[in-house]
Amino acid sequence: MYKPNDLIFRTTTSLIAFILLGFSIYLLLAGHNSPGGGFIGGLMTSSAILLMYMAYGMDIVKKILPINFRLLILIGLLIAVTTGIVSLFIGVPFLSQTFTYVTLPIFGKIELATAMIFDIGVFLTVLGVTITIISTIAEDQ
Numbered sequence: 001m002y003k004p005n006d007l008i009f010r011t012t013t014s015l016i017a018f019i020l021l022g023f024s025i026y027l028l029l030a031g032h033n034s035p036g037g038g039f040i041g042g043l044m045t046s047s048a049i050l051l052m053y054m055a056y057g058m059d060i061v062k063k064i065l066p067i068n069f070r071l072l073i074l075i076g077l078l079i080a081v082t083t084g085i086v087s088l089f090i091g092v093p094f095l096s097q098t099f100t101y102v103t104l105p106i107f108g109k110i111e112l113a114t115a116m117i118f119d120i121g122v123f124l125t126v127l128g129v130t131i132t133i134i135s136t137i138a139e140d141q
Contacts, residue, residue: 042126076124
């Protein structure tokens with residue numbers, strides 16, 4: 001029986017997945033003020049999880065990440081739609097953005113924006129959809 005020697009692939013996957021996840025969080029957090037956001041952040045996270053699927057297999061990654069990605073789609077959509085609907089209740093057009101500044105002890109003065117909440121909803125939806133599609137295709141093989 002042939003057993004592939006994938007030690008190098010698994011070793012580099014750990015490093016590359018860590019870098020991809022870190023960059024996806026950066027894109028998510030910076031997206032409401034600069035290029036990036038929930039969509040590309042979700043795709044980057046999905047690519048890191050896909051890389052782990054290829055290196056370690058579906059069973060091991062599902063044990064490490066016991067997440068129901070179909071439920072993640074629903075949660076993301078609820079967050080994104082709720083962000084838009086709340087703006088209607090305060091008398092502004094649908095999906096209007098507002099922001100404020102808050103001072104935190106360690107981080108100092110940071111901006112809190114409703115666009116960030118919307119981006120988190122988009123992030124969760126894109127992550128859930130892409131991983132659901134990938135895992136569905138992989139299970140059919």
